[in-house]
Amino acid sequence: MTTSFVGSSIQRREDDRLLRGEGTFVDDIAMDNTLHAAFVRSEAAHALITGIDVTRALEIDGVVAVLTYDDLAGTPLAAPLRVSQPHPAIRHARTPYPLARDEVHHVGQPIAMVVARDRYIAEDAAAVVHVDYQHLPVAVDLVGAARGEDGPAHSDMDGNVYASLSEHVGDVDAVLAKAEHVFEYDLRYERAAGTPLEGRGLLATFDELGGRMRLWDSTQAPMMVCHGLAPLLGLEPEQIEVISPDVGGGFGTKAFQLYPEEALVPWAARWLGAPLKWIEDRKEAFVGSNQLRSQVTHVKVAVDGEGHLLALDVRYLHDNGAFCQFGILVPSVTASELSGQYRIPNLRFSFDAVYTNTTQCSPYRGSGQPYATFVVERMMDWVARDLGIDRAEIRRRNFIPPQGMPYDTGLSFPHGNRSVYDSGQYPAQFETLLEAIGYDGFAAEKAAAAAEGRRIGLGLTCYVDVGGTGPYESTKVTVLPDGSVSVVAATSDTGQGHETMYSQLVADQLGVPMERVRVTTGDSRRTQYGFGTWGSRTAAVGGSSAVQAAATVATKAKAIAARLLEVDAGDLELADGAVRVKGAAHVAVPLTELVIPARFGRTSGGESSPGLTAASYWSPSAMIFSSGAHGVVVEIDPETYDLNILRYVIAHDCGKVINPMLVRGQVLGGFAHGIADAFYERRHYDNAGQLLNQNLMGYLVPFASEIPQVEVRHMESSSPVSIHGVKGAGEAGSVPVPTAIASAIEDALGFPIDAMPQSPLTLFELAQRHGR
Amino acid sequence: MRVSPGEQVTVKLSVNGIVHDVAVESRWLLSDVLRHQLGLTGTHVGCENGACGCCTVIVSGQPARACLLFAIQLEGAEIETVESLAAPDGELHPLQESFRRHHGLQCGFCTPGQLMNAKPLYRQAPEMPDCELRSALSGMICRCTGYQGIVDAVRDAARIEDEREDAK
Known part of the structure; x- marks a missing residue:
């Protein structure tokens, strides 16, 4: 192999269109005669619905329909949505009806769907639907x-x-x-939420003649949506085209399925015989999109x-x-x-x-x-x-040593796997962190600060982070007649740079320039089996399937080329868009000349399937764990209890790195979520179940001014489980941050921090309670 | 002028140097009119109450949130959107190029707003201390990058622009 894109900070192929404002997010897609939906949502946290009056809504010019539970009677949408992750331990499964039947269970639960000529009119109508509640x-x-x-x-x-x-x-x-x-x-x-900047969004259109539903869905898991919708629409999964276009962030919020709207919008589009769009607004996102x-x-x-x-x-x-x-x-x-x-x-x-x-x-x-x-x-x-005992020393005494890997914790993991750590160098990683954060000199630093009346503290935490979650992921790799390479992956990109990542992996395997690789993700027209982008799994599991599929294509190409060149396949390599003899680059066949022989199966050298194409449904045989250690020095203002982060170090091991720039992006982006979770973001409910901060002015997503610079030290313990040694980087940046901050605040203020998130107010109250 | 609810009136909107006659209702937001009447979907809508900054455009030289303006107010104003940034020959604006080099975007949803917000200030950015630059960029939410790439990109854009000038 002469090319090597893996391991390089290759700039993203996604950026050009996004920088020009030419991305395609769901709401950017315009279809003629599109109708628009708005939802009437419960204003009560728990109540019986004793009446719904839609009369005034229907009188508004431009309103096409107002649907309530009764209008769904006799359809699959009249039943509660499925539990999509069942478990025998669940004794009382409760899931929502797409539109509430008689009881509502949280503020924001959909009660009625209004469809109108435009969104303004739909919202006007939703506002005059009158719901009577008997509170519970x-x-x-x-x-x-x-x-x-x-x-x-x-x-x-x-x-x-x-x-x-x-x-x-x-x-x-x-x-x-x-x-x-x-x-x-x-x-x-306490409670927070992913809060992607693009809310959820749907555009559905049903082709009556072809019997096909097409749904553009701002989702992380289009294949799961496709299979989840099939029974509700009475269609086969192959008849449902779920397309996840550019998605404006997900963070798990959009990995969920099915949301009530996700069932209602395509169903209603078919019923109404017109394209139907729903774009979640921010207030809906606060009460209708999932939290945690x-x-x-x-x-x-x-x-x-x-x-x-x-x-x-x-x-x-x-x-x-x-x-x-x-x-x-x-x-x-x-x-x-x-x-x-x-x-x-x-x-x-x-x-x-x-x-x-x-x-x-x-x-x-x-x-x-x-x-x-x-x-x-x-x-x-x-x-x-x-x-x-010293905080660092007690960790040293208990670490799982590298020679103890793989380490079986004895615990189970969801989806039937065992929680076995595949690899990691926890002690070395920790020493790297301690050196970088200045642990040994910190006592003197803290004393000097105290002498000036400043309260500083150092926080430490280690963590593991599961990456290669199964069950499998699918990728299909095909050399096209013009010699370019098509990669179809079932995962969906929500900003990670998968087009770039998959291109790097496949270009290396097939010896072609990256620009000759075209990548399609998250489109159920092209593949229906896959799980989606969540759990830091795409690079490890989707990436392994891409490598495996591309390697199979390479093997096929070599087998055919070996016959044409009359050499042994073992003497061949793929490079510069051709299959050539190792050490004799002039003895070569371009990939383009292998496409036709490959399509005529009998000349393909006994390969099991025709075509320069292969699909892989790669399953991890065991769990894959990233790991790391975070250290932070904070200063707490003695008057206002505001938090100032003086320095923050991340020692991080996500296995083999495909693109260091993208991994750094994931780590720093996750870090910002962690800071948010530690000190800024909290969904505040009152005792009546009303969410008190239902917008981005009350729910404090940090700005650039709240997020400090970070020093990142990368380590690399290649995973023995994934094909290419990759572990996963999407979540690790955020997982340990609140814990590190809690540890540092405790060190600075001298009383236990046993709850997160904190804020200046909660720290002030704690200080009062502890007599400081 | 008095406009009834639901009534449409035609306003002249100057967007990216082109004057459009657009029929609008009085309550239509500039963000909606740009996106759905003029097809300029690069301006994104993140919260519709002015908190996130996604829909930031430039109105008569100053960054402004398109979700907090009614289109009907803006006759005579000069509106610039992200679609105006790249050169007519397609070359990316130095700010866009800098965002690309410094990985200042991931999902790209906030990016048009970040670019338009930074446009009036990036020439001063190299001289600004880190906290001052971050403060100048605050009010703009990015949920993906953790901001470091954006801060680096805004700081480096003027240098990229100067390099291009020198090369000419």
Whole structure:
């Protein structure tokens, strides 16, 4: 192989159109005679609907239809949406009807859909649909809901716990009973949300003659939407074209399916016989798009006198909002990483998943992982404190060593895998971090600052981050008649630069220039089997399938060329758009001349399928884990309790790197989400279940002025699981940040930080409580 | 002039140097008129209440949020959108080129607004301390990049422009 694009910071192929304003986001697509939808959404967190009056709405000129539950009777949309991530532990599955039937369970739940000539008119009409509510008890607080003191969130349930799961390794109780030291801690994390800048969006059109539905959907998982829609529309997946065009960020929010609107808009487009568009506005996004993060935990840990972890018992509550379409995915992900980077021979978790009358939850960048990191790493700081051992030293004593890899935590991971760490160099990574953040000199630095009346603190955290989540991902690679190469991947790009990434991988395998590779992602017209872009999985799993498909094409090309050139296939290589003899580049056949022989199967040298084409449905045989360590020095203003980040270091190992620029982009972008999660963003609900900050002025997404510069140190432990050694980088930047910030604030202020996010107000209140 | 709800009146909108006669209702936002009446879909809409900055365009020399302006107000104003940035021969504006080099965009949804917001200030950016530049760029949300690429891009654009001038 002469070319090597993998490993280079190649500039993005996506950028040119996006910089010129020539991207194609859903709302940029215009079709003649398009109708526009707006939704009437519940204003009550929990209520019975006693009446819906649409009379005034229908009187408005330009209104085409107003649909309520009754209009869906007899159709597949009259049933609750499916649980798309089922699990045997779910005892009380509750999912929404696309339009509420008789009971609403959170503010923002769709009750009626208005269709009109334009969006302005649709919103006018939605505003005059009158809904009568009979209010019911509301569950908002997670602990109160779990105890059954609040709610129930669903009037047909006695309490709010819908699923419980427990798992253990070793004998936790026996070790806790006789250990030298047992400590107990409580921790809490609050609600936030992915908040992509482009809201969700849909444009559906049904071709009656061809019997085909086409849906442009701002989604991370178009293939899942395609298969999810099929039974609702009474069509085969092959008849449903789900296209994810340019997508303005996702962060998990758009990996969910199906949202009620995702079912209603295509169904109504067919029913009305006209293209139908719905573009989520920001207020809808705040109440109608999924959220995440609220969990409450009690930890019991047994250690010996030297701080070695002997047993860990973690009990937690997980708030899933009003419904459980994604089952218990998030708390299960939390569970799978409760070993952190450490050897813990005896481990047990048990969680209750709980309904509240708030917007539904599903993964947001990191899913349950930020919480696992928070629990394990705050615990490490506190055990060190309680034993009088240095914070760095206690971690050194417990790390899983590189020679211990692969390491089986004994825990399960959702989708049937075991939580086995494939590789990593945790101790070396940590020492790199300590050196870069200046850990050894920090005590003197802190004392000098204190002498000036300044409060500074250093925070530390390690983390693992799952990358190569299965079950599989698909890519089809084809050499086209003109010698260019088509790559069709089932994943969907939401800003990561997949067109560039896939081009690099495939160009290397086939020895062609990158500009000869054309990439199609997220288009169910081209492939229907795949899962989408979430869980830091595309480069590792989608990338492996691309490499495997391209390698198969290369093998086919060599087999045919070997016959034509009358040489052994083993002596051939692909380079410069041709198959040539190694060491004799002039003995070569261009790829273009292999396309026709390949298509006539019998001359293709006994290959199993015709054509210079191959599809791969590559499955990881085990889990893939990235890892890293974060260190931060903060200063807290003694008067205002504002946070100033003085320096931040990320030591990061995501395996083999395909494009360092793109990985850095993922890490820094994730980092900003982490800072947001630590100190700025929180969805505030009042006791009545009303979201108090329903816009970007009340919900504080950080600006450039809040995000500091970061020093990133890359390490590379190639994954033995993925074909190309890649692990995944999408979430790792954000997962550990709130934990590192909590650790640093605690160091600066001298009282425990056991809840996140914090803010100047909460720190002030904590300081009062601790008499500072 | 009094305009009834639902009534359309024709205004002359100067957008990227071209004057359009556009029939608008009084409540139509500039962002909607640019996108849906004039087909200039490079201006994106992120929040419709002026908080995110995605829809930033330049109105008579100053960055302005197109979701906070009614098209009917803007007769006589000079409106510039992202579509005006590249040269007529297609060459990217130095700011656009700098965003590309410094990985100042990922999903690209906020990018047109970031570019238009930075346009009046990028010549001064090389002299600005980091905190001052970040403060000048605040009010514009980017949910993907973590801002470092954007800050680097705005700081480096003037140099790219000067290099191009020197090469001519």
